[in-house]
Amino acid sequence: MSKDYPLKKHIVGIYDCDExxxxxxxQIRKRGIEIKDVxxxxxxxxxxxxxxxxxxxxxxxxxxxxxxxxxxALTMMTWMYTFxxxxxxxxxxxxxxxxxxxxxxELTVLFCSFGMVLTYLFVNKLRPGYVPEIVDPxxxxxxxxxxxxxxxxxxxxxxxxxxxxxxxxxxxxxxxxLRGNWYNL
Amino acid sequence: xxxxxxxxxxxxxxxxxxxxxxxxxxxxLGKPTKGWLTGMGIALIALLIGMFCINYTLFVGIxxxxxxxxxxxxxxxxxxxxxxGIGHAGTLISAVLLLFRQKWRTGVNRSAEAMTIFAVIxxxxxxxxxxxxxxxxxxxxxxxxxxGPIWINFNSPLAWDVFAIGTYxxxxxxxxxxxxxxDFATIRDRAQSxxxxxxxxxxxxxxxxxxxxxxxxxxxxLILAGVSTPLVLSVHTIVSMDFATSVIPGWHTxxxxxxxxxGAIFSGFGMVLTLLVVARxxxxxxDYITVGHVEAMxxxxxxxxxxxxxxxxxxxxxxxxxxSQYEMYTFYNxxxxxxxxxYWIMVSCNVLSPQFLWFKKLRTNMTFVxxxxxxxxxxxxxxxxxxxxxxxxxxxxxxxxxxxxxxMIEVGVLLGTFGIFxxxxxxxxxxxxxxxxxxxxxxxxxxxxTYRPDHIxxxxxxxxxxxxxxxxxxxxxxxxxxxxxxxx
Numbered sequence: 235m236s237k238d239y240p241l242k243k244h245i246v247g248i249y250d251c252d253e254x255x256x257x258x259x260x261q262i263r264k265r266g267i268e269i270k271d272v273x274x275x276x277x278x279x280x281x282x283x284x285x286x287x288x289x290x291x292x293x294x295x296x297x298x299x300x301x302x303x304x305x306x307a308l309t310m311m312t313w314m315y316t317f318x319x320x321x322x323x324x325x326x327x328x329x330x331x332x333x334x335x336x337x338x339x340e341l342t343v344l345f346c347s348f349g350m351v352l353t354y355l356f357v358n359k360l361r362p363g364y365v366p367e368i369v370d371p372x373x374x375x376x377x378x379x380x381x382x383x384x385x386x387x388x389x390x391x392x393x394x395x396x397x398x399x400x401x402x403x404x405x406x407x408x409x410x411x412l413r414g415n416w417y418n419l
Numbered sequence: 420x421x422x423x424x425x426x427x428x429x430x431x432x433x434x435x436x437x438x439x440x441x442x443x444x445x446x447x448l449g450k451p452t453k454g455w456l457t458g459m460g461i462a463l464i465a466l467l468i469g470m471f472c473i474n475y476t477l478f479v480g481i482x483x484x485x486x487x488x489x490x491x492x493x494x495x496x497x498x499x500x501x502x503x504g505i506g507h508a509g510t511l512i513s514a515v516l517l518l519f520r521q522k523w524r525t526g527v528n529r530s531a532e533a534m535t536i537f538a539v540i541x542x543x544x545x546x547x548x549x550x551x552x553x554x555x556x557x558x559x560x561x562x563x564x565x566x567g568p569i570w571i572n573f574n575s576p577l578a579w580d581v582f583a584i585g586t587y588x589x590x591x592x593x594x595x596x597x598x599x600x601x602d603f604a605t606i607r608d609r610a611q612s613x614x615x616x617x618x619x620x621x622x623x624x625x626x627x628x629x630x631x632x633x634x635x636x637x638x639x640x641l642i643l644a645g646v647s648t649p650l651v652l653s654v655h656t657i658v659s660m661d662f663a664t665s666v667i668p669g670w671h672t673x674x675x676x677x678x679x680x681x682g683a684i685f686s687g688f689g690m691v692l693t694l695l696v697v698a699r700x701x702x703x704x705x706d707y708i709t710v711g712h713v714e715a716m717x718x719x720x721x722x723x724x725x726x727x728x729x730x731x732x733x734x735x736x737x738x739x740x741x742x743s744q745y746e747m748y749t750f751y752n753x754x755x756x757x758x759x760x761x762y763w764i765m766v767s768c769n770v771l772s773p774q775f776l777w778f779k780k781l782r783t784n785m786t787f788v789x790x791x792x793x794x795x796x797x798x799x800x801x802x803x804x805x806x807x808x809x810x811x812x813x814x815x816x817x818x819x820x821x822x823x824x825x826x827m828i829e830v831g832v833l834l835g836t837f838g839i840f841x842x843x844x845x846x847x848x849x850x851x852x853x854x855x856x857x858x859x860x861x862x863x864x865x866x867x868x869t870y871r872p873d874h875i876x877x878x879x880x881x882x883x884x885x886x887x888x889x890x891x892x893x894x895x896x897x898x899x900x901x902x903x904x905x906x907x
Contacts, residue, residue: 274630277857344586
């Protein structure tokens with residue numbers, strides 16, 4: 235955990251049902267409270283809309299890497315086979331574009347997948363041995379955890395707790411010291 | 420999304436989310452069972468025999484095999500194509516079925532993908548060994564070298580194959596592992612011992628499961644599925660071109676790419692059934708890999724079996740229609756020559772035996788499905804044997820005709836690959852979550868008896884139809900009942 239992120243007081247609400255969570259996220263944001271993050275054991279559909287998250291830009295990354303693969307493959311084969319050392323096999327042409335297509339396709343897929351997965355790991359701060367900050371160990375099992383940053387104003391904190399209670403948390407909201415640096419970008 | 424209340428459920432047994440975690444994590448964190456140890460012992464023996472035979476081949480050379488200049492490809496390439504074919508079901512299940520929004524894939528995709536990866540490892544052994552000098556295997560890549568540099572021949576389908584199989588293997592691993600990351604995190608948060616916790620944390624790459632993580636996860640899965648779908652089809656297409664671009668009668672046909680792809684899906688699902696029908700019983704996963712899952716896979720088997728049958732018939736017709744005496748003789752010889760028996764094993768296992776799966780009673784009988792899946796595996800192995808050996812053994816010069824028999828070393832190498840495959844699969848079944856925990860939880864809301872009290876079982880539906888006035892006992896959409904009507 236990097237030192238740039240100091241420990242801060244957060245208020246944590248825990249739900250036991252994905253539908254309650256969806257409803258709660260909408261309600262809490264309607265009350266003008268900003269949700270810092272939500273942790274779920276599986277992808278909850280429409281949660282990104284309830285939280286107002288933007289679409290992921292990973293498809294664009296994938297496209298760029300794919301294009302890189304296509305050009306790499308074509309330039310590599312053309313340079314090797316047409317310019318650097320043309321081989322005469324049975325008088326066949328030294329620029330056989332149709333023969334280049336299978337490898338071009340494979341390298342497009344290869345570059346696209348590797349580029350996208352590495353980008354995905356980077357932006358999500360995923361790497362072997364990284365010890366993350368876990369809000370509640372049940373968040374990968376059956377609990378849906380909402381984290382809101384506490385303010386210095388006790389009245390506002392009271393509103394947050396009230397919002398949690400109104401939307402049906404399964405246990406009393408609690409205060410927790412967290413750094414809150416779960417991903418890049 | 421609307422889900423019909425009469426559609427068979429994907430998760431049964433009134434599971435809550437915690438129950439799912441407990442059921443799937445239990446074997447991972449628990450002690451290995453006796454059955455697992457026995458299986459592992461048998462697999463390791465097969466692996467050792469294989470290692471001996473591989474080493475023997477390395478020391479003695481390809482002369483240890485039964486090949487000669489007429490039959491230059493035989494057991495090894497048969498096994499190569501057989502294993503690559505098996506390796507097709509995993510990515511097909513996870514990628515193609517994801518694009519088609521087939522939710523039943525969630526129960527079986529993890530183990531099918533694992534199977535894919537292990538099968539490709541087994542496949543790679545054969546061309547590697549057949550090189551004769553496997554220590555020069557890096558020559559297949561376009562690397563700068565001291566011979567000019569002279570590059571590889573990009574016109575050759577064998578060069579395409581290197582790229583196709585290499586890409587397929589590495590992209591399958593990426594796809595598999597990106598799905599495993601959240602599940603490793605689940606195991607990490609469940610583990611009691613410090614060692615297990617730190618190992619599974621390392622494997623989970625520090626996953627926490629925030630909303631943003633999941634948005635990216637879904638986007639990643641979708642795009643990977645999108646690029647893997649044509650990839651799956653391309654791999655066996657290119658493998659088939661190893662044969663189809665040659666001028667050997669029996670190989671030189673344009674039907675090969677679709678024929679091989681259908682065969683690969685067929686054999687892949689055959690192997691998935693073999694493994695999962697046993698695994699669901701032994702590992703108590705019957706609530707996640709339900710009879711409905713097995714049925715769905717049986718339907719794929721019967722469909723692709725028919726496609727393969729159509730390809731066999733087309734090949735024969737085209738051989739006749741071409742008027743080429745060499746083509747005609749090759750196919751006559753294939754069915755009625757010295758290897759005719761292998762042809763008829765292939766036809767009966769691949770075309771006739773799957774026809775039993777038209778019957779629901781047989782599709783839902785697990786013992787029957789298991790036996791049938793073994794037949795499919797045998798049939799598909801013989802398909803490759805038939806294509807390769809019968810096309811080669813009587814070539815254009817009758818003086819060099821040759822009847823090929825494998826040596827014990829070749830059989831040992833094949834046995835060894837089964838050993839490698841099952842060793843890896845058993846290790847996977849013990850230490851990895853065999854069912855995609857996060858994905859199965861995400862379909863429970865729409866398809867489990869915990870969250871679908873409105874579900875109408877098949878028996879109830881039939882009863883209701885038969886009880887309806889003027890019923891002829893057949894399904895009629897206007898009689899499909901809502902849960903309220905059913906109660907009254």
